[in-house]
Amino acid sequence: MNSILVTGGCGFIGSNFIRVLLRDDAKLLKERGFDRVVNVDSLTYAGNPANLSDFESSDAYVFSHSSILDQDTTASLIKEHGVSAVVHFAAESHVDRSIDTPEPFVETNVTGTLRMLEAARHHWAKLEGEAKEAFRFLHVSTDEVFGTLGPSDPAFCETTPYAPNSPYSASKASSDFLVRAYYHTYGMPVVTTNCSNNYGPFQFPEKLIPLVTLNALEAKPLPIYGDGKQIRDWLFVEDHCTGILAALEKGALGETYCIGGRSEMENIQIVKRICALLDELAPVSGNEAAQKAGIAKYEDLITYVKDRPGHDRRYAINCERSEKECGWVPAETFESGIRKTVQWYLDNQDWCRDIAEKKYARERLGNS
Known part of the structure; x- marks a missing residue:
């Protein structure tokens, strides 16, 4: 048996990663030489097993409700x-939550990563020959560990110094350093990826794009931090998943790879683009909530609110190394990816209602 273990596989990016491996009768999983995916998830508020319900009966999928x-x-x-590769997604990832309550971020992102590394290291140390050579531990991180950029600064790359500005990014930076230390101290076969802002299907509605989409459909305010001109590089989630697979297969041990979407945009531009798509795909004229609110178009719901503490102004990723060394390029433009994303939320209202029934307060701000 040869398995790939995925942590946080019921979350947004983790579930998309598993779906990429298992779709088309697990074609990609088999092509990469694996027999099955083992999904480890503790099902915190953002972990949703329904994201993978269509694979529950598959012999190629195993779920462990564990931490x-x-x-x-x-x-x-x-x-x-018989795990031969670990892809470590599991993390607390919402900046606002880390500002309110930092401790769970340290516990999950730092201590949790340490214990994953230890479990993997002890297993790897007992392997021999080709099995030991083939083993990999891929740690999924974020561009937020690099801090913030000015308008004309070059994009983040693998040699950018770390300068985290929130408890969330500080906890992710700490986990990155632990992974690096395990390579240099123990020779453990690790690879780290740092990605830009992801978007796409199954994203929990505390993040900007699903929050805006779902609030707009219910004619609720669309909250924008400050002037809304914070810039992010946007990466369609399936492109991120293929980038991770490329780094897992071709990445040099002990190295880091930046994975970005080459799509820098201001938050306010993102919100206005979503509103325009909803005007086209779900017009106000056919939306009872919007009619009651008396709006002419979804953009009328935009509301500017006080900026959050330590809000980084700009992120951008230079992904040339991933492209050159791993042979990866994003398949989606922002225009194609955001259209797919908004359409997915329109087509999956049952999933959205199930999230709402957990009584999560979507009024929490979603600007990332």
Whole structure:
């Protein structure tokens, strides 16, 4: 048996990653030499097993409702399923939440990563020959560890110094350093990826794009931090997933790879583009909530609010190394990706209602 273990596989990016591997009768999974995916997820508020419900009966998929903090359970799963690769997504990732309550971010992102590394290291140390050479631990990180950029600064790259500005990004930076240390101290076969802002299907509605889409459909205010001119590089989630697979297969050990969408845009531009798409795909004239609110177009719902503390002004990713060394390029432009994303939310209202029934307050601000 040869398995790939995915942490946080019921979350937004993790579930999309598993879906990429398992679609078309697990074609890509088999092409990469794996027999099955083992998904480890503790199902916190953002973990939704419904994201993968269509694979529950697949022999190529195993779900473990467990925490990355539980090192013994993780170690048992690695041994039982013959894991030869770990892709570590599991993390607390919402900046606003980290400002309100930082401790869970340190516990999950730092201590959780440490225990994952330990479970994987002890397993890897016992392997021999080709099995030991083939083993990989890929750590998924973020561009937020690099801090903020000025309008004319060059984009982040693999040699950009770390300068985290929020408890969330500080916890992710710490986890990145742990992964680096395990390579230099133990020779463990690790690779790290740092991605830009992801968007796409199954994203939890505390993030900008789903928050705006769902609030607009209900004719609720579309909250924009400050002047809305914060700039982010936007990456369609399936492009991120293929970038991770490329780094897992071709990335040099101990190295980092930046994965970006080559789509820098201001937050306010994103919101206005979503509103324009909704005007086209779900017109106000056919939306009862919008009619009651008396709006002429969805853009009328935009509301500017006080900026959050330590809000980074600009992120941008230079992904040339990933393209050259791993042979990866994003397949989607922002225009094609955002249209697919908005259409997915329109087509999956049951999923959206299930999220709402968890009584999560979508009024929380979604600017990333």
